[in-house]
Amino acid sequence: xxxxxxxxxxxxxxxxxxxxxxxxxxxxxxxxxxxxxxxxxxxxxxxxxxxxxxxxxxxxxxxxxxxxxxxxxxxxxxxxxxxxxxxxxxxxxxxxxxxxxxxxxxxxxxxxxxxxxxxxxxxxxxxxxxxxxxxxxxxxxxxxxxxxxxxxxxxxxxxxxxxxxxxxxxxxxxxxxxxxxxxxxxxxxxxxxxxxxxxxxxxxxxxxxxxxxxxxxxxxxxxxxxxxxxxxxxxxxxxxxxxxxxxxxxxxxxxxxxxxxxxxxxxxxxxxxxxxxxxxxxxxxxxxxxxxxxxxxxxxxxxxxxxxxxxxxxxxxxxxxxxxxxxxxxxxxxxxxxxxxxxxxxxxxxxxxxxxxxxxxxxxxxxxxxxxxxxxxxxxxxxxxxxxxxxxxxxxxxxxxxxxxxxxxxxxxxxxxxxxxxxxxxxxxxxxxxxxxxxxxxxxxxxxxxxxxxxxxxxxxxxxxxxxxxxxxxxxxxxxxxxxxxxxxxxxxxxxxxxxxxxxxxxxxxxxxxxxxxxxxxxxxxxxxxxxxx
Amino acid sequence: xxxxxxxxxxxxxxxxxxxxxxxxxxxxxxxxxxxxxxxxxxxxxxxxxxxxxxxxxxxxxxxxxxxxxxxxxxxxxxxxxxxxxxxxxxxxxxxxxxxxxxxxxxxxxxxxxxxxxxxxxxxxxxxxxxxxxxxxxxxxxxxxxxxxxxxxxxxxxxxxxxxxxxxxxxxxxxxxxxxxxxxxxxxxxxxxxxxxxxxxxxxxxxxxxxxxxxxxxxxxxxxxxxxxxxxxxxxxxxxxxxxxxxxxxxxxxxxxxxxxxxxxxxxxxxxxxxxx
Numbered sequence: 001x002x003x004x005x006x007x008x009x010x011x012x013x014x015x016x017x018x019x020x021x022x023x024x025x026x027x028x029x030x031x032x033x034x035x036x037x038x039x040x041x042x043x044x045x046x047x048x049x050x051x052x053x054x055x056x057x058x059x060x061x062x063x064x065x066x067x068x069x070x071x072x073x074x075x076x077x078x079x080x081x082x083x084x085x086x087x088x089x090x091x092x093x094x095x096x097x098x099x100x101x102x103x104x105x106x107x108x109x110x111x112x113x114x115x116x117x118x119x120x121x122x123x124x125x126x127x128x129x130x131x132x133x134x135x136x137x138x139x140x141x142x143x144x145x146x147x148x149x150x151x152x153x154x155x156x157x158x159x160x161x162x163x164x165x166x167x168x169x170x171x172x173x174x175x176x177x178x179x180x181x182x183x184x185x186x187x188x189x190x191x192x193x194x195x196x197x198x199x200x201x202x203x204x205x206x207x208x209x210x211x212x213x214x215x216x217x218x219x220x221x222x223x224x225x226x227x228x229x230x231x232x233x234x235x236x237x238x239x240x241x242x243x244x245x246x247x248x249x250x251x252x253x254x255x256x257x258x259x260x261x262x263x264x265x266x267x268x269x270x271x272x273x274x275x276x277x278x279x280x281x282x283x284x285x286x287x288x289x290x291x292x293x294x295x296x297x298x299x300x301x302x303x304x305x306x307x308x309x310x311x312x313x314x315x316x317x318x319x320x321x322x323x324x325x326x327x328x329x330x331x332x333x334x335x336x337x338x339x340x341x342x343x344x345x346x347x348x349x350x351x352x353x354x355x356x357x358x359x360x361x362x363x364x365x366x367x368x369x370x371x372x373x374x375x376x377x378x379x380x381x382x383x384x385x386x387x388x389x390x391x392x393x394x395x396x397x398x399x400x401x402x403x404x405x406x407x408x409x410x411x412x413x414x415x416x417x418x419x420x421x422x423x424x425x426x427x428x429x430x431x432x433x434x435x436x437x438x439x440x441x442x443x444x445x446x447x448x449x450x451x452x453x454x455x456x457x458x459x460x461x462x463x464x465x466x467x468x469x470x471x472x473x474x475x476x477x478x479x480x481x482x483x484x485x486x487x488x489x490x491x492x493x494x495x496x497x498x499x500x501x502x503x504x505x506x507x508x509x510x511x512x513x514x515x516x517x518x519x520x521x522x523x524x525x526x527x528x529x530x531x532x533x534x
Numbered sequence: 535x536x537x538x539x540x541x542x543x544x545x546x547x548x549x550x551x552x553x554x555x556x557x558x559x560x561x562x563x564x565x566x567x568x569x570x571x572x573x574x575x576x577x578x579x580x581x582x583x584x585x586x587x588x589x590x591x592x593x594x595x596x597x598x599x600x601x602x603x604x605x606x607x608x609x610x611x612x613x614x615x616x617x618x619x620x621x622x623x624x625x626x627x628x629x630x631x632x633x634x635x636x637x638x639x640x641x642x643x644x645x646x647x648x649x650x651x652x653x654x655x656x657x658x659x660x661x662x663x664x665x666x667x668x669x670x671x672x673x674x675x676x677x678x679x680x681x682x683x684x685x686x687x688x689x690x691x692x693x694x695x696x697x698x699x700x701x702x703x704x705x706x707x708x709x710x711x712x713x714x715x716x717x718x719x720x721x722x723x724x725x726x727x728x729x730x731x732x733x734x735x736x737x738x739x740x741x742x743x744x745x746x747x748x749x750x751x752x753x754x755x756x757x758x759x760x761x762x763x764x765x766x767x768x769x770x771x772x773x774x775x776x777x778x779x780x781x782x783x784x785x786x787x788x789x790x791x792x793x794x795x796x797x798x799x800x801x802x803x804x805x806x807x808x809x810x
Contacts (some may be wrong), residue, residue: 052693336712345567358711365714380724382731396715399723446713 004031006171006202011063014047014056014226021058022048027219029171034193034203036217036234038210040461041432044226045206049173052204053088054080067171085112091157095175098160098516101149104143105132105159112166131162135192154185155326161192170454171202171244178212179525182316182323182370182488190216208461210253211491213237222246241420247356250339252466254495259514263466263495286313288350289482290368290450294335298328304330305341310484317476317483319514321490321529327506330488332454335484336370337361348450360403366395369443373455375435379427382421385438386423389413393447409527416441417471433464435472452484457492469496490533494518503527548769552803555796562793565612572718573609577602577763586779596781598771600761604781608764608789614764615793618757619745625683626744627690627737631730634694634701639721640700648691655688661747675764678757682747686740697729732805739801742794749790765790 003472007029014022022044029035050056056073065073067087075083084090092098099108114122132140135158148156156203157177157194172192178186190212197203197216207213212235213220221231230243241247253261268457290312297305305327310317320328333339335346337354346354348365372378379388386401389409401409401423410420416437427435436456443451453472457465460517469492475481487493493513494501502525503513508525521527565572581601589596621660627727655663664681670675701707702725710720717746751757752766765786772782 263543298541338708338711362714365712368712370709370712372705372706372709377705380706380710380728382727393715396710396723397720442709442713 005029006031006033006068008064009052009062012048012051012063013061014044014051014058016058021226022051025221025223025228027061027221027224027228027231029202029204030150031170031202032197033219034205034217035219036205036206036207036213037101037221037223038213038273039223040208040249040463043223045223046175047177047226048223049090049204049206052171052173053084053090055084060193065514067477072214079111082116084183085169086116086167087169088171088173089167089169090170091161091164091174091177093179099156101147102324104145104147105151105162108148108159109163109166112163116167116410128162131166132159134165134491135159135162136188137162142427152185153181153521154188157181157185157189158192161189165201166522167198169201170202172196173204173206175206176208177208178209179206183490183529184323184371186212187215187532194350198485210238210250211255222249235418248463250365252463253491254466254489255470257490257495258497259498261495262470264463264470277333277334286315289314289348290484291347292331292335293345295331295341295346297330297334297339299340303506305334306506308344308503308506308512310335310485310501310508312482314449314482315476315480316498317485319493320484320486320503321488321493321500322503324488325530326503328488328503329454330506331503332370332452332484332486336368336452337365361532366446367449369446369448369451370454371436371439371443371451371453373458375432375439376427378439379435381426384423385413385425385427385430388427388438388442389445392442395446412441412445413438413443418465431464433468435470436460436464440471440475444479444481447472449480450482450484452486454486455488456485458487458489462500465492472496490530501527543761548724549803551799555799556802558792558796562612562616562789563795565609567613568614569606569610569613573603573606575603575606577606577610578761579603582727586775588779589781592792593784596779598768598779598782599775602761604768604785607768608765608785609788610766611763611765611789612793613685614758614762615745615749615766615790617794618675618682618748619741619797622679622682622686622744622748623737623740626686626740627733629684629687630690630692630694634698635690635726637691638698639694639717645695649695652688652691656692660685660689661750664747664751665756668751671760673756675758675762676805678748678751681751682744685747686744690733690736690740691732694729697723697801701725701729735801735804739798742797742801745797746790750760 005028009028012022012025025048037048039045051060052072055423062073067083070083082366090515099105109128109131109483110124113127114387115120118119119127121340128144129140132144137143137155137158143155150453151159177193178189181189193203193205193440194216205213205216216301219232220234220237221246222237224245230237230241237246241250248265254263259265288311292308292310295305295308296303308331310318312439320331322328330339334341334354340355345352348364353361383399386409387399389407389412390401391399393405393408409423413420413422418434418437420432422430427438430438457468462469476483485493485496497514499512499515500517501508502517502523504525510517510521511528517526518530521530579602583599584601585599587593593603593605595608598604633648633652645649656803663685667681667684668677669725671680690803698742707720710724751768752764753770755770758764758767762773768786769783772779775782
């Protein structure tokens with residue numbers, strides 16, 4: 001069985017209203033093999049996968065589209081229903097929205113069994129528990145009665161995999177199965193999928209996370225604008241890519257790139273800053289611009305931030321890492337003065353900052369900026385980019401970009417590598433990368449000394465992430481900015497930070513120079529975190 | 535997400551009902567502004583000889599017990615009904631806005647006081663609340679308008695309160711706070727415009743409801759007094775002759791239903807557009 005051809009895709013084309021989004025993609029999938037489709041958003045990965053399930057919509061054509069001996073191209077909707085579930089399983093990316101919040105997961109997993117098998121009710125119940133056990137769900141009996149809202153992200157993802165596996169399909173399609181999961185949980189999910197593959201299931205993984213792809217996939221197909229630009233064995237593609245696009249994709253990964261080296265090609269639009277100058281090591285003598293002393297914040301019985309002390313010097317980046325729920329964002333809110341600590345103090349530029357009445361903080365707010373993960377929701381949806389920037393430039397005195405202010409707005413947009421014409425657009429009409437650039441421009445408008453970046457690149461494609469990280473670096477060098485850089489992505493933090501603080505359960509368990517923390521971690525938690533990510 | 539984006543966009547035609555509603559409302563609007571254009575006959579002119587005439591070419595909607603032309607009366611009644619509907623909604627929205635803002639951004643005590651008051655008002659059905667208000671203020675078109683407006687205010691206040699609170703706790707307002715904006719600037723520049731936009735649409739829905747309520751009050755003899763052409767009052771006048779002259783109730787009734795339905799359909803269409 002191992003090694004036999006499962007799925008053949010030859011010259012697959014999918015068009016929506018005359019626009020082709022998948023343009024002649026070909027690949028094969030053997031039994032017990034994992035093939036990964038990689039590429040950025042809009043490259044046609046998900047549409048390709050959905051075409052294999054008859055769910056793409058639009059106009060699907062292919063020279064050959066076969067599953068074992070079945071010609072998928074000739075199937076009608078009724079026939080598809082006998083393929084989906086029993087023969088091809090699908091694991092979606094967002095387990096929170098893919099599971100019905102009102103039904104226990106046992107019923108979600110039971111659905112395919114009820115519809116496609118002749119098992120009796122007790123047999124189905126037994127199979128549900130069995131499959132939950134297969135995906136390493138802890139205490140499956142109890143968990144099966146819980147609803148998706150009661151489960152953590154990792155457990156939800158496992159429940160979704162279990163639902164896809166209930167009918168033992170020969171082919172499993174996993175669409176971004178690890179996105180939005182913590183490193184540790186990601187590793188568990190990847191391991192689980194790898195085990196399935198070893199047991200003979202063919203896995204088609206769709207991912208933009210090249211780290212997960214390296215651990216899971218035997219072969220990689222690189223998609224760009226609906227075309228497969230390169231495919232081959234994983235090692236070969238990731239270590240010695242031949243196509244320029246794949247090279248750019250791999251080069252954009254921050255993994256193993258020391259601090260201060262560029263990740264992206266020199267940005268178009270921004271003035272050519274020439275060869276990257278290595279980061280000047282921040283002197284121990286530079287002044288402390290932001291400090292937190294013994295910060296504690298409780299919500300009821302839950303201590304979100306527990307006795308946290310941090311120090312940020314001018315011109316340096318302090319990385320803050322930890323799993324979700326470890327208190328990173330609460331710490332950021334305390335530093336920004338958006339929330340008051342139950343104990344401890346924050347000082348900005350040597351003067352008390354938090355706790356302090358907002359009225360006294362307000363005149364000094366210009367010194368402290370913020371960049372958020374979801375740039376779009378941090379903008380007023382009614383305001384154009386130009387108005388957003390004028391508002392930030394004039395300290396809120398105006399929002400209309402009059403003739404006098406237009407040059408300033410254009411200069412700011414150019415500085416973050418955007419076309420000045422963007423000023424007239426609404427943020428929601430911009431791409432993710434453009435939005436984040438606008439967010440950075442807004443944060444820098446009042447000329448702050450410190451910028452708190454909370455997961456600033458987490459929702460961006462890897463090449464866009466590289467550009468934004470490079471931009472942050474350049475601006476730091478030019479303006480002597482100090483960053484607090486929060487991320488759950490260890491590679492990103494390592495690349496971006498001078499010093500790193502590792503958080504777990506509200507405490508800073510380890511703090512020190514980035515290289516030291518990453519190469520010689522002292523605390524067991526840091527070691528576990530690093531082990532999960534490699 | 536991706537899957538939904540990949541699905542072909544289904545284009546059924548929600549625009550047809552909205553279009554019909556717009557045309558209907560336009561007709562009502564013309565009737566309200568220039569009733570003479572549609573019905574040149576005097577709606578108050580009595581012709582006892584022509585009483586109880588069934589719809590005919592001379593009187594398309596028939597005549598009433600005093601021989602008045604019903605088409606003219608229905609057309610001339612549009613102004614009163616529309617005015618009451620819009621004015622009552624405006625009163626409701628304005629009062630709701632004041633209460634909603636007070637509850638949302640005021641102190642905890644203000645919030646508790648306003649919220650409890652709203653709950654008490656909610657306990658009474660809206661029409662009953664208007665009746666209570668008219669019991670104090672006496673009947674007439676203006677008290678009826680005010681009564682309907684006051685009765686709808688609690689609903690708007692609730693919505694404003696929750697909308698304002700939701701927007702006030704959004705990341706975008708937080709971002710403005712980080713930039714050092716004062717609370718007054720936050721409220722006026724960011725919170726209110728974003729909180730109110732959806733309510734404008736909701737108010738369109740409210741106009742239809744207010745027209746029905748105001749007509750109900752007139753029907754009970756608490757709104758416009760006869761012989762003024764007002765749809766609710768006309769219903770009441772026709773009630774006695776329902777067996778002999780059903781057109782006396784049917785046509786004003788249809789006018790109420792059509793106007794209320796048209797504003798509702800249009801309001802819903804606007805809501806749907808706001809969502810997409």
